Amino acid sequence: xxxxxxxxxxxxxxxxxxxxxxxxxxxxxxxxxxxxxxxxxxxxxxxxxxxxxxxxxxxxxxxxxxxxxxxxxxxxxxxxxxxxxxxxxxxxxxxxxxxxxxxxxxxxx
Amino acid sequence: xxxxxxxxxxxxxxxxxxxxxxxxxxxxxxxxxxxxxxxxxxxxxxxxxxxxxxxxxxxxxxxxxxxxxxxxxxxxxxxxxxxxxxxxxxxxxxxxxxxxxxxxxxxxxxxxxxxxxxxxxxxxxxx
Numbered sequence: 001x002x003x004x005x006x007x008x009x010x011x012x013x014x015x016x017x018x019x020x021x022x023x024x025x026x027x028x029x030x031x032x033x034x035x036x037x038x039x040x041x042x043x044x045x046x047x048x049x050x051x052x053x054x055x056x057x058x059x060x061x062x063x064x065x066x067x068x069x070x071x072x073x074x075x076x077x078x079x080x081x082x083x084x085x086x087x088x089x090x091x092x093x094x095x096x097x098x099x100x101x102x103x104x105x106x107x108x109x
Numbered sequence: 110x111x112x113x114x115x116x117x118x119x120x121x122x123x124x125x126x127x128x129x130x131x132x133x134x135x136x137x138x139x140x141x142x143x144x145x146x147x148x149x150x151x152x153x154x155x156x157x158x159x160x161x162x163x164x165x166x167x168x169x170x171x172x173x174x175x176x177x178x179x180x181x182x183x184x185x186x187x188x189x190x191x192x193x194x195x196x197x198x199x200x201x202x203x204x205x206x207x208x209x210x211x212x213x214x215x216x217x218x219x220x221x222x223x224x225x226x227x228x229x230x231x232x233x234x235x236x
Binding site for chain 2: 032034047051057094097
């Protein structure tokens with residue numbers, strides 16, 4: 001059963017870039033890069049911002065990008081804006097089931 | 110435009126069975142590759158995937174909750190129903206339903222990518 005580890009919090013100043021990691025194992029993230037990322041503002045439903053590791057849905061800013069190295073997937077947000085302050089969740093799949101990471105709170109200073 | 114909304118009880122007592130309905134528009138179970146999933150989020154905590162049903166009635170469940178969950182669909186009504194038995198206060202959460210696109214990777218098989226979500230419904234469990 002997959003377990004995805006994310007840092008509890010990250011922070012950055014407007015205009016900076018930040019990266020959120022999502023660490024799995026060589027049986028999931030390390031083996032295939034189909035990680036999805038979701039953005040969730042307080043009191044709102046999650047929004048898909050990255051799928052299949054690095055693809056952006058239509059309408060999602062190109063300031064959001066996804067990548068993978070070894071057993072870890074990463075979400076990078078460039079040109080940080082106040083509106084990016086939110087919780088971010090990674091998500092992977094195994095055996096037909098879906099697994100979420102513990103979430104990362106992004107604070108824009 | 111894909112829209113989903115969840116409906117269910119405003120309060121559930123411990124040991125009762127929870128029944129949630131997801132009603133949607135903008136897509137149909139008559140379309141190949143379509144699915145609807147359920148996800149929950151306890152207050153202040155992370156998302157947890159619960160179950161998913163596809164257009165062909167293929168059903169998938171969270172391994173840790175499988176014994177308590179049942180997911181069904183009504184194609185003519187554009188609805189998906191999730192039941193969860195033996196509710197406990199630890200099941201207090203916002204429950205979301207979401208549209209899923211069935212995808213395939215040769216190393217893990219089919220999976221459902223959740224792309225459009227409902228607003229969620231808060232289900233408190235209390236006596």
